[in-house]
Amino acid sequence: MKKIIMLTTLLLVTFNVSAQQDKKARDVIAAYETAFKNRDFEKMKTLLADDFSIAVYETPSTDRLFEGILERYYLLDSLNVKSVNTVEGETRVQVTHFFKDQKPHTSTIVLNSGHKIKYADLLDQLYKVDRYQTSELIVKIPFEMLHESIAVKLKLNDSEDEFTMLFDTGADGMALSPTAAAKANIKNIRDHSTSVVGGTANVKISSGNTIRVGELSIPDQNLVVFPQISKGFDGIFGGNFLSKYITRVDFDTQKIELYSFGEYKGIGTPTPTSYASGVPVIECDIKLNNGKEAQGSYVFDTGAGYNIISFGPFVHEYKLDEEFKYDYLSTNYSVGHATQTMMGNYSQLQFSEFTFYGVSGALQAYQEDNKNWASNDGSIGIEVIKRFNFTVDLLHKVIYLEPNSNYKKPFDFTVSGLIIGFDADGEMQVKTVIQGSKAHASGIQQGTTIHAINGYTAEELQLPENINLIKTSNAPLELRVTRGDQSMQITI
Template sequence: MKRTIVIIAFLIGFALPGFAQNASSLMKVIEQAFKERKAELLKPQLASNFALGVYSLPRANVAMDRILTHYAALDKLELLKEKKNKTGKILFVKFSFVHEKSSESVIYLDQQGKIERFGFFDQLFGIDINRPSKLMAEIPFVIEHKSIVLKVKLNNSDRELRIMFDTGADGMGMKKAVADEIGLKVTRQQNTNVVGASTQVSISGGNLIKIDTLKIANQNIAIFPTFRNDLDGLLGGNLLANYITYLDFDHSVIKLYSFGTFTYPEGGTLVPLDYSAGIPGIKAGIKLNSGKEIESDLHFDTGAAYPIILYGPSVNRLELTKDFNVAYEGVNYSMGHQTPTVSGLFEHVKLGDKQVSNFIGTIQSYSESSGNWAPGDGSLGLEIIRQFNCFINLAAHEYYLIPNKNMGNL
């Protein structure tokens, strides 16, 4: 017995210095990356689910590179203490900068010792995942022609705009006639993806968005040649990137909460959120009327009036039209581009442990000229989304979906 105790004590004594050395080695790599302003040094240390602010990989790498390139020079990085948690470990650290105040923060590691989050980086984006979340605004909406419509004002204009809330848009867009009327100034040109193609749009920078009591400053607005006659434009990412966004279809209101610790109500399902493409994505199990089942990556798109559309590149790759029973043919219109489609019964779509069954879904035709223009396999539209009251939490990279009074009403 005595020998066994001695051996165990020896092994524990041997393991602890190595464990501390791993954290010490990681700290040296982080310090070197800051001092040399090289994000490349950190990339091998990042977990696959690494996030910075609301961004996941690969966009998180771009944000990290900007911070290391432009932030104040680091003098030293100190490890204050370590603490294990359910998912790995937390390092409590102190950043000391040249000509700047020092900052104590945390680094979250997974079970393999890879970095999941830098608390310091998150704070630069206004996010503290450990701070209790607070209700910041309540925005009423109406649903018209299968769209969520908000009342919005811009800059110093008194004109009340009718804007579609579109989670498939990474920012705000407006038709040119309205942009000209309220005096938006073009600052640059940019390419953007639409369903079936890509197109170039003009961008107006530095705008102030006002929705009810909410104000969001320094926003870019894309200017479209045309848009729907009954609406002035759209917005989406402007809210999602700044708040936990709750779509309450039962009461026709969007509630915005600050990012932080948040307790969801009972009765829903938690579903991972992917933001690698700059718009929210959701994994969904789909069964077609051909009997074919696929695990798909869909855009979570309140701006789409249909239940689901599957994009041409994935339709071609997965041979989804094979044995699919077509109910009717059609055309999908998006920002002046049109692509042929076929529609028919989808047996179900499964989101987490919740399922919506027996609805008409759409499959986009594929042509070689369209290429692989879009990330993801398709788009989950408003007709499915409104079956749930939805929390969209980009900072935590998760949805929480609660079936509501619309469930089954397709």
């Protein structure tokens, strides 16, 4: 008898909780109906979750989108709730919208555990996104590595010229050089001011352009004309793929695969990402050589030619510049805009389940106007990213990371004005000699093969701890090198 009473009590409690959840959900939908009828975005905004999204777009960019929908979409006559189901903290409410002079539209509105709206199928579908269809492969696009960056051949508008474009996940759209813009028959150009790393730039902007890759056409694309584009490229693009397709980049096969949005199971480790700033961002932990740690939001940026940079406001907030042992000062260029940086080593870089040690990187000098453009804390560049085949699925806010054949390759490192890398055979070579450094004064040249530094061989210097011993030593730098047919010792 006791068991029957306990079971009955449990069922009553469960029923009451379920009834309460059902009522709360219906109250939210009633408020949604009223706000939609009255085209009242301010009221609608109070119903939305912090991570509310329309297709791939997140708060705050969804504010403009939703406000525009309320202003211009069909007038809502009424709304009918067909069912309410709560599973794993989410409540799915199936509703029928009755718009004036339109056929009834039945779809789902999803609420989070706090009964705030996460997304609504109706809004997704206005941006041609269906979360429930099976994702399908659309096209495979070959790429090559040019200047250590992803280079893709595209055609634009009605031009038969092929343009060499840098695929830049850190770019929310497309940019062309003035020469390429003239060849691509770009029209409707107007003046515009845009954010770049370090500040703003005055550019020309154009709308209504079409990207063509093989049989694939992507219409209605905006682009800007920048006075300066990375050497060897006609332009850059990024969000043009990421915002419309699940985008997989495979460095082993040198292919970009585009899939339709929908139910998709990626290869590799799923890593949460945000697209709130118009570019994919992941959470990273960094550690300096003195043990100081900081966590920030870093852009996943294939267009950046470095390992990692921390932006000025983040550097200023954590006082990283006061504790960073730098090797030399440099200048970072972003579409022609220059900012001062300190180059040195991060003791550790960690994101998702992956950890790298002894990664050379930069801290950007802080300026008060940095706050105008730095919506994120830094950027992870191609030298780290190319160690993974990756998939960006912005609809589900995830990047899949799969270690590839580059994963275990040693990083370049900096010491005494030299940037030293490892070739395919594991030998050390001078990649860059910093102008004005002691290394430059010693006469050492780019391309020089280094056999040992302070007695450490190339194999031994693939271990970050040995590099750190050299960098923290006060002893002169003793390099055993080969120049032409001659072996020699150079002291810096």
